[in-house]
Amino acid sequence: MPERSTTDRLTPRKREIVTEARALLEEHGAAALTMRALADRLGIKAPSLYKHFPDKAALELELVVLSLEETAEALEAGSDSLPSLMKAYRTYALAHPHLYRLNTERSLPREDLPEGLEARAAAPLVRVCGGDMDAARAAWAFAHGMVILQLNGRFPDDADLSAAWETGADAFEG
Amino acid sequence: MPERSTTDRLTPRKREIVTEARALLEEHGAAALTMRALADRLGIKAPSLYKHFPDKAALELELVVLSLEETAEALEAGSDSLPSLMKAYRTYALAHPHLYRLNTERSLPREDLPEGLEARAAAPLVRVCGGDMDAARAAWAFAHGMVILQLNGRFPDDADLSAAWETGADAFEG
DNA sequence: CTTGACGGCTAACGACGTTAGCCTTAGATT
DNA sequence: AATCTAAGGCTAACGTCGTTAGCCGTCAAG
Numbered sequence: 001m002p003e004r005s006t007t008d009r010l011t012p013r014k015r016e017i018v019t020e021a022r023a024l025l026e027e028h029g030a031a032a033l034t035m036r037a038l039a040d041r042l043g044i045k046a047p048s049l050y051k052h053f054p055d056k057a058a059l060e061l062e063l064v065v066l067s068l069e070e071t072a073e074a075l076e077a078g079s080d081s082l083p084s085l086m087k088a089y090r091t092y093a094l095a096h097p098h099l100y101r102l103n104t105e106r107s108l109p110r111e112d113l114p115e116g117l118e119a120r121a122a123a124p125l126v127r128v129c130g131g132d133m134d135a136a137r138a139a140w141a142f143a144h145g146m147v148i149l150q151l152n153g154r155f156p157d158d159a160d161l162s163a164a165w166e167t168g169a170d171a172f173e174g
Numbered sequence: 175m176p177e178r179s180t181t182d183r184l185t186p187r188k189r190e191i192v193t194e195a196r197a198l199l200e201e202h203g204a205a206a207l208t209m210r211a212l213a214d215r216l217g218i219k220a221p222s223l224y225k226h227f228p229d230k231a232a233l234e235l236e237l238v239v240l241s242l243e244e245t246a247e248a249l250e251a252g253s254d255s256l257p258s259l260m261k262a263y264r265t266y267a268l269a270h271p272h273l274y275r276l277n278t279e280r281s282l283p284r285e286d287l288p289e290g291l292e293a294r295a296a297a298p299l300v301r302v303c304g305g306d307m308d309a310a311r312a313a314w315a316f317a318h319g320m321v322i323l324q325l326n327g328r329f330p331d332d333a334d335l336s337a338a339w340e341t342g343a344d345a346f347e348g
Numbered sequence: 349c350t351t352g353a354c355g356g357c358t359a360a361c362g363a364c365g366t367t368a369g370c371c372t373t374a375g376a377t378t
Numbered sequence: 379a380a381t382c383t384a385a386g387g388c389t390a391a392c393g394t395c396g397t398t399a400g401c402c403g404t405c406a407a408g
Binding site for chain 1: 281311312329342
């Protein structure tokens with residue numbers, strides 16, 4: 001049973017707001033995630049949002065929490081081997097490009113995160129690497145690099161990214 | 175002799191502006207790179223900048239060009255082996271974190287780039303990979319992932335990133 | 349019946365990118 | 379020499395952004 005701290009620690013109204021914020025982000029990208037646009041979507045005015053969140057960063061923090069929780073779930077589901085775990089990571093990231101970017105572009109606000117969440121998201125990878133943190137970090141870096149370079153349009157349009165992925169994933173096995 | 179298209183195609187005044195923009199970015203980060211702040215630094219008013227660049231994106235494009243050129247130079251210098259080339263990449267990126275982020279976060283505006291620049295920046299890596307594009311892309315993804323996750327504070331503070339780097343770099347050798 | 353929390357609202361501020369329109373300077377053209 | 383033009387400044391202002399101040403209605407608990 002997945003622990004969803006978002007469900008616990010947020011009031012219902014806050015959760016509604018976060019849900020709409022997420023929809024706005026995923027549908028139209030980070031530039032469209034505006035306090036006014038979000039308020040519109042909720043049928044209220046922008047200043048009213050500040051009755052629930054102190055600022056936009058606090059709202060985005062909840063999106064980061066959400067993304068971390070879902071990543072953890074995705075990795076826990078497909079974590080029988082390193083390749084399958086990495087594939088699960090990639091699949092989740094590519095399925096939620098804007099959320100993934102929001103999560104990874106800023107620096108992680110560790111003090112404000114639910115306790116243990118970061119560790120929980122990292123655990124499946126660490127386990128499948130037999131506790132070798134260096135290997136785990138290197139594999140993460142590769143997976144993140146592949147995904148984010150693709151999302152940011154840094155590879156040529158005709159590049160075969162699945163092939164590059166396989167090449168990299170193979171390198172991390174032996 | 176390094177080809178610096180920035181030197182060729184930009185008027186002297188434009189080059190001064192780009193130079194100050196770069197300094198502002200590198201010293202105080204992307205949030206500080208404001209048309210008004212940049213103008214202040216040049217002793218002029220913000221609207222005057224639009225006599226030289228159509229918009230902020232055009233200015234940032236020149237910073238991307240600069241970063242790509244310097245990356246190409248850095249890679250051409252230390253390109254005798256894959257590990258040394260990757261190390262050169264990492265060294266450059268960590269030495270210019272804000273410029274590197276600006277370069278890699280947005281999607282690459284290929285139509286507006288000097289012709290051949292992207293290929294030139296990629297060439298050393300492709301060559302050292304013996305033309306194996308999949309291997310080259312995988313290695314790039316790993317290097318970028320390591321660097322950007324570090325710059326974005328995504329690794330724990332006590333993580334030994336040099337060790338993780340070595341682990342990953344070794345994986346790409348065999 | 350009152351009180352206070354909850355959750356809306358309007359008006360406004362400062363910073364941002366940007367546009368319109370004016371003016372000076374200096375070199376080139378006639 | 380007189381004139382035209384391009385370069386490169388300027389001020390004023392607009393629309394959008396996040397955000398703050400302050401007001402008001404609703405409604406459950408004392």
